Amino acid sequence: MTETHPSPQLRRAQVELLDGAWGFAHDDGDVGRAERWFEDAAAFSTTIIVPFAPEAPASGIGDTGFHPVVWYRREVTATQLSAAGLGVQGERVILHVGAVDHTADVWVDGTHVAHHVGGQTSFEVDITDALEGDVHVVVVRAEDDPLDVALPRGKQDWHAQPHSIWYHRTTGIWRSVWLEAAPAVRISRLVWTPDLSRGTVHAEIELSARPPQPLTVSVELELDGARLAALSIEADTPRVVVDVPIAALRNGQGADELLWSPSRPRLVDAVVGLSTGDRVESYLGLRTVRVDGGRLVLNDRPFVMRSVLEQGYWPDTHYTPPSDAAMRAEVELALRLGFNAIRIHQKVEDPRFLYWCDRLGLAVWAEAAAAYEFSSRAVDLYSSEWAAIVRAQQSHPSILVWVPFNESWGIQEVSADPAQAAFSRALADLTRALDPSRPVIANDGWEHTGSDLVTVHDYEGDGEVLRERYSSAERISRMLAGRGPHGRPMSVAPSPALTPPIMVTEFGGVRFETGAAHADGWGYSDAADAAGYEERLAAVVGAIRQSEHVVGFCYTQLTDTAQEVNGLCDENRVPKLPVETIRRIIAG
Numbered sequence: 001m002t003e004t005h006p007s008p009q010l011r012r013a014q015v016e017l018l019d020g021a022w023g024f025a026h027d028d029g030d031v032g033r034a035e036r037w038f039e040d041a042a043a044f045s046t047t048i049i050v051p052f053a054p055e056a057p058a059s060g061i062g063d064t065g066f067h068p069v070v071w072y073r074r075e076v077t078a079t080q081l082s083a084a085g086l087g088v089q090g091e092r093v094i095l096h097v098g099a100v101d102h103t104a105d106v107w108v109d110g111t112h113v114a115h116h117v118g119g120q121t122s123f124e125v126d127i128t129d130a131l132e133g134d135v136h137v138v139v140v141r142a143e144d145d146p147l148d149v150a151l152p153r154g155k156q157d158w159h160a161q162p163h164s165i166w167y168h169r170t171t172g173i174w175r176s177v178w179l180e181a182a183p184a185v186r187i188s189r190l191v192w193t194p195d196l197s198r199g200t201v202h203a204e205i206e207l208s209a210r211p212p213q214p215l216t217v218s219v220e221l222e223l224d225g226a227r228l229a230a231l232s233i234e235a236d237t238p239r240v241v242v243d244v245p246i247a248a249l250r251n252g253q254g255a256d257e258l259l260w261s262p263s264r265p266r267l268v269d270a271v272v273g274l275s276t277g278d279r280v281e282s283y284l285g286l287r288t289v290r291v292d293g294g295r296l297v298l299n300d301r302p303f304v305m306r307s308v309l310e311q312g313y314w315p316d317t318h319y320t321p322p323s324d325a326a327m328r329a330e331v332e333l334a335l336r337l338g339f340n341a342i343r344i345h346q347k348v349e350d351p352r353f354l355y356w357c358d359r360l361g362l363a364v365w366a367e368a369a370a371a372y373e374f375s376s377r378a379v380d381l382y383s384s385e386w387a388a389i390v391r392a393q394q395s396h397p398s399i400l401v402w403v404p405f406n407e408s409w410g411i412q413e414v415s416a417d418p419a420q421a422a423f424s425r426a427l428a429d430l431t432r433a434l435d436p437s438r439p440v441i442a443n444d445g446w447e448h449t450g451s452d453l454v455t456v457h458d459y460e461g462d463g464e465v466l467r468e469r470y471s472s473a474e475r476i477s478r479m480l481a482g483r484g485p486h487g488r489p490m491s492v493a494p495s496p497a498l499t500p501p502i503m504v505t506e507f508g509g510v511r512f513e514t515g516a517a518h519a520d521g522w523g524y525s526d527a528a529d530a531a532g533y534e535e536r537l538a539a540v541v542g543a544i545r546q547s548e549h550v551v552g553f554c555y556t557q558l559t560d561t562a563q564e565v566n567g568l569c570d571e572n573r574v575p576k577l578p579v580e581t582i583r584r585i586i587a588g
Helices: 077-081 322-335 351-360 378-393 417-435 461-470 475-480 528-547 578-585
Strands: 022-027 046-051 071-078 094-099 103-109 111-117 123-126 134-143 177-182 186-197 199-209 215-223 224-237 239-245 269-276 280-282 289-292 295-298 307-312 341-344 363-367 398-405 455-458 502-508 550-556
Touching: 046 071, 071 077, 071 455, 077 177, 077 224, 094 103, 094 398, 111 123, 134 378, 186 239, 186 269, 186 280, 199 215, 199 269, 199 455, 215 239, 224 239, 295 398, 307 322, 307 502, 322 351, 341 550, 351 363, 351 378, 378 417, 461 475, 461 528, 502 528
Parallel strands: 307 341, 307 550, 341 363, 363 398, 455 502, 502 550
Antiparallel strands: 022 046, 022 071, 071 134, 094 123, 094 177, 103 111, 103 134, 186 199, 199 239, 215 224, 215 269, 269 280, 289 295
16 A cells, blocks of 8 residues: 555664455454454455455445444464564564554454554554464454444544535544564654754654663754764663754754745654664654744744645545555645645544655644544543544644644533533643644634634635625624624633634635536535636635735635535546646635
8 A cells, every 4th residue: 555654753674564455354243252253264254455444445345334343354474574574673573553443452363462442543562472373363353333422533424324524434444554573672652843942853752661771862863865963862761852952953044944844845854773773764844833923833934824624535445545645646736736734624644644744845734533422431532532643643744733623523512511611621731731832723613712823614605705704803803702604602711802813714615516416415605617616716715815814724625525525626636627727716
C-alpha cells in the first residue's frame, strides 16, 4: 500500500508491512474467545485484504451489515522477522497496529499480548516473548458495536444504511500493520516543539523502559544536507527532555529561510540515537502559530486560511485511503484548487497523509470522530482517545489548530447543561495542557465555550445574503451576541463575549452532479448545470472572501462523499469545473 514509511516521524531502517491477505471471520454470536479462535486456523474460512475494513469493497468482503465482532489471522515467517531487522536492528520484535475500530485484542502464537481501546489511535506491543517455533500466528479480535452511540464514531452511521450526512461503518483494522525490530530499550515516541524566540527546538524523547544504566542520547538536525545542530547527553530516565539550540535561528534576518509555512514548506531532518544501538530518523518544521487580535498568526504574520473540508472517505476503500499515492494526490488536489489548508472532518487521518501535508505545504485543521451521547462513559472514552490523538500528532508542523468538538456533537445540550459545557471547556484546556503551542477551538461552528478563534458555520446559499450578513462588524457582533445562522446560540456562558473578526469554517456545500444522479443525493443548495454551479460557487465564496471581518474560511467540501454530492470534485476526485476556474474563485 505504501511508499512512505508507515510512521513517518519515527522511522527505523527496516520494517515489514503485514498489509495484504489475512484470514477473516465474522463473530456475530461473540463465541470466538470461548471457542479459542486465537488457536484455531479452521475458524478463519474467508480472506480479507488488510488494511481495508470489511465493509469496503476493496477488502474483498464488502459486507456493510451489522457485525459487531470480527477476527483476523496472519502467519509470519522467520524470513519476515529478518526483513523487519531482527538480529541487525535489535533483538526485540515490535508489532505496530495503525488503527482498529474500536476495541482490539491481539494474540501471538496463542498468547494474549495486547488490549487496546480507541478506534482512531495506533498502538504497539513487544511480541518477542510470545514467539514460538519458526512460523508465527498473529490473531486480532476487533469489537465495534454499530448501535453504541457513546463510541467516538464521527460519520459512521448507526442505521443499517447511510442516511443524511453519515456513511457506511468502518469495523476492525483500517490502517497498516507492520513489524520492526529494535533494542530492548528503544525510542517509543518523539515530540518536537520549536521555540523560535529562544532559538531552540524542545525535544521530548520517550523510551520503552527505564534504562538499567545510564545511556547516551544523541540528536542531530539537518536542513538540505547542512547540519543545524547536534548534541549528546547522558540519561537514566524513561523520558528525556532536551532543548536543542539552533545557531542559525539567532540571525533574525536569515531565520525566515528556515521556517515552515504552506508557501515554503521547509522540513528539518532529524536523527535520534541511543547508545543501546537504537536509531530513528524523523523530521520537524520550525514555525510558530498563535492568535493575535482574533487572527491566526503563523510565524508572526497573519495567515488567511483558505481551507476545504475533507471527509477522507473513498468509494471502494471507505475511511482508508487506497494507497500512499492517493494520499499524496489528495493533498496535491487541494493545493491545485487554490486552498492552503484542509480540515480533516470527524476523522483522524493516517500519519502518511499528514506527512504529505507537511512536505507539500498544506495546513491542517485537526479534529476527530465524535460520539453522539453525553454520558460518563462517553466522556471517558473520548477524553482518553482525544489525548492520545493530540500526543500522536503534535509534531506535525502542518497542524495549526485543534478542534476537539464540532457543532456540539456529543454535547447536544451544551447551552443548557452545565456538565456538557464543562466537558467542552475541560477538553479544550486538556488540549492546551498537552500542547500549548497551538490554538484550540472548544466547539466549532456555534455554542463556543472558550475557543481561541471565533468560528461560524453558515450554509446560506444566496451570495447576496451572505455578503450583507458579513458586511460590517456591527452586524457580526449582533449575531455573535445571540443566535447564529443555524439558530444555535453562538456562545455559552461564562465564555468571554465573542467579537469580530471571525472565521467561517463551514459554508457552501453546493450540490451539482456531473455523473448519474443519486436518488438520495443532496447538498445545502443546488445548481442545475455547470454554468449555474460556477455562478453559485463564485457568489458564496466571493461573499465570504470579500468581507474584511472574515479572516479565514473552510468550504464544504472537497469531494462528493456517498450521498453528499456537494463536493468541488466527484467521488473519484475529478473536479466539476476546470481547475483554473475553481482556483480563481477560491484564491482570487
